[in-house]
Amino acid sequence: MxxxxxxxxxxxxxxxxxxxxxxxxxxxxxxxxxxxxxxxxxxxxxxxxxxxxxxxxxxxxxxxxxxxxLFRRTARQRPMTTASEMVWAFLPPRTLGTDTVTSTAALEPAYEIGGDAFDHGLDDGRLHLTVVDAMGHDLAAGLASAVALAGCRSTRRAGGTLTDIAGRIDEDLHRWQPGGLLTGVFAHLDLDTGQLDWINAGHPPPLLIRAHHVVPGALEAPGELPLGLGPGYEHPLTVHHAQLEPGDRVLIHTDGVTEARSAVGQQFGEDRLVDFVTRALAAGEPSPEALRRLIHAILDHHHGQLQDDATIVLAEWHPDSGDAGS
Incomplete structure (x- = not known):
């Protein structure tokens, strides 16, 4: 500067x-x-x-x-609900990155979130991504998502696989929060090779954005059950694989993004989501700025008051850019 x-x-x-x-x-x-x-x-x-x-x-x-x-009170415009305070205490910084990868996230409504949460972290040449959506919009839902993040971190920091992560969350939810169901996407991105591995537990499929266009169906897979169902529904979730190209972006979102409705009942929809993100990225906007503007567009579509949590994580693999903020 x-x-x-x-x-x-x-x-x-x-x-x-x-x-x-x-x-x-x-x-x-x-x-x-x-x-x-x-x-x-x-x-x-x-x-x-x-x-x-x-x-x-x-x-x-x-x-x-x-x-x-003091800092939090100064930044806030109004008090947070107990569920929001709890979930935000578990969340990582909204943007992180290196010269190889950038991951950024957004979550609304910030002061009244219930069941949504996200996580991302770097570990020895790998980026971990998590987006979860617990059933309900109350303190119990916030507790379920907090349990999921804690179980995810505990397992992966002990060297666990994606399957281990899903199994741990499923077991913890059934044991400590019976009836608490949760959908989620859990992914690992190898920063050297660009291989993306992920599990989808009843969640909207991630989107692959390549050259400012979504690759249709690239990360879709047969639907699987959410977590928390307990005995009788135990089964290992399928680990899916995809090879990214330099500059590819992976977008993971909750259904509150696409199902946000206008005053006349029109959904924001996946087409509008894709169009907004691809236009912003094609215009050269950094990922954090693109997500910030997207969240404002979703709020405007819903007249500033969402009926469901809306969470988005956008990760870009840029091994040749030499610029973490690109």
Missing amino acids: AGWAYRTMSLRLSHRRPLTVWLPLVDGIARIGVLRVSADQITPPMLDGAVQLAAVTALTIVSKSGFSD
């Missing part, structure tokens, strides 16, 4: 109004906010200092937000 054209010029307002510069607050590749800097004139040294201040501010917010309610 400090290499901008501001190095060769100072900025002034002729009628003494403060000049305002907005600088992104960045944690890794995730933008967590903006910093406003105002002055009568902004010189190159001042701009350099502002850039450094933005970096320190982002570091402070990220390092202290887990120990101070």
